[in-house]
Amino acid sequence: MDPRRLELTVSLIRALGLAGDARRPILSPGRASDRDLLRVHSDEYLVAVRRASRRGAVADPGLLHYGLGTDDVPIVEEMHAAARAIVGATLRAAEVVMEGEAVRAYSLAGGLHHAMPDRASGFCVYNDLAVAIRWIQRHYGARVMYIDYDAHHGDGVQRVFYDDPDVLTVSFHESGLYLFPATGFIEELGEGEGYGYSANVPLEAHTGDDSFLAAFEALVPELASAFQPDVIMLQTGCDAHVWDPLTHLRCTTGLFEKLVRVVGAVADEHCGGRIIATGGGGYAVYDVVPRAWTLTWAALCGGEAPDEIPPAWLASVQAEAGQALPATLRDSAGIVAPTPGQPERDVVNDRTVRSLRRKVMPIITGWGLGF
């Protein structure tokens, strides 16, 4: 979660002239109040995060109880202020879209989908996505479709809205059989009135672009058509990339551009184009994240990004990284070597998609039995 990845992304977007003008301004974050945070997180949890933020704080059983002071969420001075600032950025993105000042907005630092109401988890302290969705619900009474294609299951967001039929959460991720947080199976469908409004697509390890995109195209337009959202919240973690050090998916940067185009078409058809996007995972700081999120941003804007990376940007980042970096935004297909068993994996993914459709679609459409 090296924040350098965010600075590099913004500098690449600027170097390509894709933001920073009147049509695509870079905005200051908003501010998340305690009241905003408390619509998702518990009071006791906020107290614990504040305690962990004090100078000299160290992990103790009281903090570990809240997931603070672990390897994934170490104790850092001022962590409350930093985590709250990220929520403020996503709230600002939600505000400009819901107020009609912009059709699309991108909160790059956001996307902290593992944070639970009363526990930090997986590098996430406060769940900016869930706080923003609650804010949208309260101020606009809107129906929100949450789409998450980070390689990890969006478990925190699912948890918060598990019983809510006005928020459809859809997560595509590497199967929890192989990857943190070990959840996100197709049987996790929601509870109570929210039953059927949590959709999970666990993909096989080593899944590549084609099978990932096929699953996404088979489900996202149909789910949106049935659910009729007022706005889409999109988590754009890019850790499904083959070079990501934490996951076992085998995708390329070009996939993310295609996924966003699918979401863009769905948003144009059903909700006036409105998409509030956030970042998320992505741990290949120099060679993947800036390129993946530049393509994501360009696709959100509805335009075509050029392919060549400006030579001056490339030279300076290569010097910093101490490694050779790709000179184009889109990877060549050749970076993913064929692996044995790929057709079989794709068949398993197809089967997962079909069985999820059979479970979810009759509920969302209200058709009862079908398929």
Ligand SMILES: [Zn+2]
């Ligand atoms: Zn992730």
